Amino acid sequence: MPLSPLPPHASSSAQSAAVKRSRARRWGSIVASILIILSGLWLMAALWYQLKSNLILCLTLITILAAFITALLLSWHGLSWHRLAHLKRHRAILSASYLVVWLTGLAWFVSLTPSTHRDWKPEVAHILSYERDAANPNIVTLHHVRDFDWQDADHAVEHWQSRQVDLNQLKGVDVINSYWMGPIIAHTLVSFEIEGDRPIAFSFEIRKEQGEDFSAIGGFFKQYELSLIASEERDILYTRSNARGEQVYLFPIDRLSKGQLRAMFESYLKAADELQTRPAWYNTLTSNCTNIIFYMARPISGDSLPWDYRVWASGWLPNYLYDNHLLPNELDWSMAEWYKQSHINPKVVAKLTRQDNQSDDAYSKLIRQGLPEARIREE
Numbered sequence: 197m198p199l200s201p202l203p204p205h206a207s208s209s210a211q212s213a214a215v216k217r218s219r220a221r222r223w224g225s226i227v228a229s230i231l232i233i234l235s236g237l238w239l240m241a242a243l244w245y246q247l248k249s250n251l252i253l254c255l256t257l258i259t260i261l262a263a264f265i266t267a268l269l270l271s272w273h274g275l276s277w278h279r280l281a282h283l284k285r286h287r288a289i290l291s292a293s294y295l296v297v298w299l300t301g302l303a304w305f306v307s308l309t310p311s312t313h314r315d316w317k318p319e320v321a322h323i324l325s326y327e328r329d330a331a332n333p334n335i336v337t338l339h340h341v342r343d344f345d346w347q348d349a350d351h352a353v354e355h356w357q358s359r360q361v362d363l364n365q366l367k368g369v370d371v372i373n374s375y376w377m378g379p380i381i382a383h384t385l386v387s388f389e390i391e392g393d394r395p396i397a398f399s400f401e402i403r404k405e406q407g408e409d410f411s412a413i414g415g416f417f418k419q420y421e422l423s424l425i426a427s428e429e430r431d432i433l434y435t436r437s438n439a440r441g442e443q444v445y446l447f448p449i450d451r452l453s454k455g456q457l458r459a460m461f462e463s464y465l466k467a468a469d470e471l472q473t474r475p476a477w478y479n480t481l482t483s484n485c486t487n488i489i490f491y492m493a494r495p496i497s498g499d500s501l502p503w504d505y506r507v508w509a510s511g512w513l514p515n516y517l518y519d520n521h522l523l524p525n526e527l528d529w530s531m532a533e534w535y536k537q538s539h540i541n542p543k544v545v546a547k548l549t550r551q552d553n554q555s556d557d558a559y560s561k562l563i564r565q566g567l568p569e570a571r572i573r574e575e
Contacts, residue, residue, distance in 0.1 A: 225272045228272055229269055232265055232268055232269060232272075236262070239298060239302075240262070242301065242305050242418075245413075264290075264293075264294060264297065265294070267290060268287075268290045271287040272287065308418050310418075310475040311475060312421075314403075315406045316404070318344075318352070319425075320403045320423045321356075322342075323425075323468065324340055324398075324424050324468040325468060325472055326338045327339070334362055335360060335363075337361075338359045338426055341396065343427070343428045343430070348439055349435070352435070359426075361390060361396065362390075366391075366458060367457075368452075368569070369386060369570075370387045370389065370449065370570075371446075371447045371489075371513070372386070372446050373514060374436045374437075374442045374445075375445075375511060378511070379512075380509050380510075380512065383485050384485050384486040384510055384513060385485070386460075387446075388460075388461055394429070394556050394557055396426060397428070397433065398425070399424075399432055400423070400424055400467075404420065408420075412480050415484070416480050421477060422471065424464070424467055424471055426468075428556050429556070429563070430556045433540065434544070437563075438544060443539070443541055444540040444563075445539055445540065446538050446540055446564065446567065447523055448523070448567060449517070449523070450523055450524040450525070451570070453572065454572060456573075460496055463492040467488075486507060486510035487508060514531070514534065524568040524570055524571065527568055537566050538567060543562050544559065
């Protein structure tokens with residue numbers, strides 16, 4: 197007996213299911229292709245930033261990886277060309293092989309460890325170290341405090357010194373933003389004011405080797421170690437405002453307690469200890485000059501500092517300070533007025549000659565002209 201044809205609704209359901217499966221396969225292929233491309237680009241970038249000193253090896257590995265990815269992508273898309281059809285038959289083998297290659301590359305990248313022994317540029321040749329007075333732990337002697345005399349952006353008379361700080365004499369802290377790449381990105385420094393003594397500035401920086409330049413993308417791929425510099429303001433700020441022509445702004449932080457000031461200073465000493473014993477990588481997103489400061493300051497504030505995108509968009513950090521009432525407000529300045537009054541460049545470019553730059557005190561006093569003093573909050 198001949199079979200009866202399927203009812204019309206059954207045939208329609210089968211076709212609908214087939215269409216859905218086809219769409220699912222097509223979207224799965226697209227998602228897989230995107231993942232392959234992104235993961236491949238990541239590994240190529242890692243190879244470039246880690247191996248570009250050996251250009252032949254670097255380009256050879258990148259070329260092989262690119263050819264592998266191309267073959268894999270071709271296998272994922274319905275090819276009808278006779279000469280490429282065999283790729284579809286080996287799609288599973290290609291996919292598994294690529295996964296092994298990528299995981300091997302990931303394991304290699306994870307295994308890369310930072311070092312304290314490289315041919316460093318002079319300005320990052322040393323990382324801050326210190327010792328406490330055995331009889332009075334409030335007295336801290338800082339070693340490798342930088343005090344370079346900058347002639348231009350690339351040349352300086354090198355000088356490292358030691359400075360003694362009485363932690364009981366800390367009287368204020370300033371946040372400094374130096375703009376070198378537009379309004380969104382800035383380098384952030386912190387400077388501590390000390391009663392009866394000149395301020396001392398701290399800066400988390402990339403530890404560049406000889407012949408190395410900064411790359412924001414390279415900062416994602418373990419190109420740079422992290423460095424902590426303690427410096428005279430005349431050095432670390434002058435080189436930015438005068439020698440490099442960066443736009444530098446200083447903001448006093450209001451109503452910190454003596455205990456919070458001390459805890460913040462101690463957090464830099466702890467960071468110096470950690471970098472001396474366990475070097476770390478700089479990371480453009482997670483371990484940069486701004487968010488490291490935030491990570492240190494938030495516990496000290498009792499976690500009262502809110503998370504905010506401006507912690508990562510460092511150029512807008514001053515607006516974050518203003519919106520969270522961390523700037524002195526007795527003059528009732530707008531944010532625009534704060535930017536105008538805190539701008540260091542007009543103060544030092546007009547009034548400091550190279551001879552004046554020999555004085556640490558002259559520079560530190562000039563950059564604070566017109567700014568209100570931060571108040572200490574009673575504990």
